Amino acid sequence: MAHLGPLLKTPLNAFHLQLGGKMVEFAGYEMPVQYPEGVMKEHLHTRSHAGLFDVSHMGQVRLYARSGKIEDAALALERLMPVDVVGVKPGRQRYGLFTNATGGILDDLMFVNRGDYFYIVVNAACKAQDIAHLRAHLEKDCEIEEWTGRALLALQGPKAESALSKLAPSVAAMAFMDVAEVQILGVSCIVSRSGYTGEDGYEISIPEAKAVELAETLLANPDVHLIGLGARDSLRLEAGLCLYGNDIDTTTTPVEAALEWAMQKSRRLGGARSGGFPGDAVILDQLAKSASRRRVGIAPEGRAPIRVDAPLFANETLSQAIGRISSGGFGPTISAPVAMGYVPTDYAKTGTKLFAEVRGSRLPVKVTDLPFITPGYKRS
Amino acid sequence: MLKFTEDHEWLKVKDGVATVGITSHAAEQLGDLVFVDLPKVGALLGKGDTAATVESVKAASDVYCPLAGEIIEVNDAITGDPSLVNSDSEGKGWFFRLRLADASAAASLMDRDAYEKLIA
The missing domain is CATH 3.30.1360.120 (Probable tRNA modification gtpase trme; domain 1)
Structure with missing residues (x-):
């Protein structure tokens, strides 16, 4: 921006x-x-x-229920995200997504149940817009404070x-x-x-x-x-993590972005609080069937890094691109180029061979599982 | 004769052939290189044409042909080990040899003193 x-x-x-x-x-x-x-x-x-x-450039926000009950703040946040907020216990954090009416992603964020309020960390580039979004939709039920x-x-x-x-x-x-x-x-x-x-x-x-x-x-x-x-x-x-503005934005849905794991059962069809978030018709339908395209890991077979916006092709000669790289560069840990991109669901299977175009040449790549490294998260 | 360009290339010119690389200042600015794409031997390039591409973790940058000529040799050692460009930019990290279309053209480029002033 x-x-x-x-x-x-x-x-x-x-x-x-x-x-x-x-x-x-x-x-x-x-x-x-x-x-x-x-x-x-x-x-x-x-x-x-x-x-x-x-x-410190990221936005820190505190959200309080006007009723004084944290459950009301949780239910209010669920009106903006396809995510189970009610089920997050005090002292726990969860990944969240603000969606728009067409199922696109306005921002991704982390939110925390602090017992008496929700603490939210949002992307720097989106923070003014996120706070305006929270106020526009939740002001009646919640006090929204940018934690400066x-x-x-x-x-x-x-x-x-x-x-x-x-x-x-x-x-x-x-x-x-x-x-x-x-x-x-x-x-x-x-x-x-x-x-x-x-x-x-x-x-x-x-x-x-x-x-x-x-x-x-x-x-x-x-x-x-x-x-x-x-x-x-x-x-x-x-680590296969999305960068807002590259891998996800208002034109990508959470299902296309392979973020199904971020949308818990309670918010899906048949769940206790199914739907009720912006873009729910689109997102629930995609969750039940599938989306027409999907974010996948892309492993270049050569040494050349393949960067954002490089077009992807099904073979070496066809002129029609089938997808594009959304993030790409070099992975020092694995000492090889690494990338992510969007491809039609038919081409999203692990191991599918594709070609990316870089400086006029078609370079062979393979659809691969994410992440590229073994995460070190301290699971309890 | 050792010459430099404003695009941070160096040239060692002898008998109408220029050995070309990027300066240590340029290599430092680019950071650790992870990939180098060199021109094909036999390629005829004009002054300012893209001759090579270097990539760091973060970004790709072009290396321009400093003078018109024909590529007669490339340094495959740096495609195998791009870190040579960082560790020995004016030695083992050379990029290509160029037979100059006009052997006298190099005279108009900067000498080391002028280049050092440019980057100071």
Whole structure:
């Protein structure tokens, strides 16, 4: 999205510059795409040790039921998402999707039952629109507050637990998608055991005045390196996770995007709270039958990375493209190119051979299972 | 004769043949390379034509032909190990050899001092 006027800055902006961050525009913010170590080493360090990411550009929102009953807030959120919100217990987080009337995806998000309110983290590029959307539809039943004055840091990788538990021992006992209020450096933080890399790890919402101190304290541990948005993208791509704006948007439905797992039984046909969200007719019909196209993993057979918008073909000669790459690049962990894309459902079977066009050449690729790596999530 | 272009290529010119690569400054800016696509031997290229493509984890970039000529040799070592371009950009990381259409054309390119000033 084009941004006019000066770029926004996170509370860690000066800290990034001081540590040699190469700053770029992202979603209206000035953000570090990499540090002197470079994307490749940052990526590999996160997989082998731990990486610290500034994701303070993301939107943090609190949603309270006007009735004071969390169930009412849950039912209100279910009016905007094809997701079971009621069933999320206090202290637990779930992946969610705002849909539109045609079944397209307005944004993807994480939401947390905090006991007396829902804590929601949304994409930076969508946050103003998401908050307006929540207010337009839920204002009558809910108070919607953008939680400003907070930074958000992600600590990801197999050494994340040992690094963070030195500051807050209780986080070691958390399981994947658990969320707790934890005292860190003397302030109250919201810590979730989740992330966007395919690794075990945490996301830490902290008052912005303490953000630099937390980053410095974590980086004093040699296991922890600072990681930019470049490696964040290659890590999530290897993990098969969608990037809003690339892999999902208003023209893709959750079924086309292979996100059926995010839509629980209670919201499907025959479920206790079936339908009742924007685009329900389209999405429920696709869930019952199938969609005409599907997001799949794409493994290039050669060494050349195949990037976003490269057209996909059924063979080497036909001129009509059958699909396109939605995200693609190089996967440092597997030392090979990795991609995702949309293909007609008939071509979505694992192992199907296709061709992608890059600089005028048709390169052989194979439909593959996602993710490309074995996730390190700490399941309870 | 060692020459440089504003597009961050270097040329070592001898007997009308230029060995061409990208500068260490360019390699540093691109980051760790993961893929290199080289021209075909025998290709006739004009000045400014896309001669090669280099890719990092994050992005693809073109390498331009610094002068008109014919590709007479390419460095297959860098397609096998693109990291050579990062580790030894002005040595083992060379890209291709170009028989210049006009052997005197290289004289108009920058020398090292002028290039160093450009990137300073």
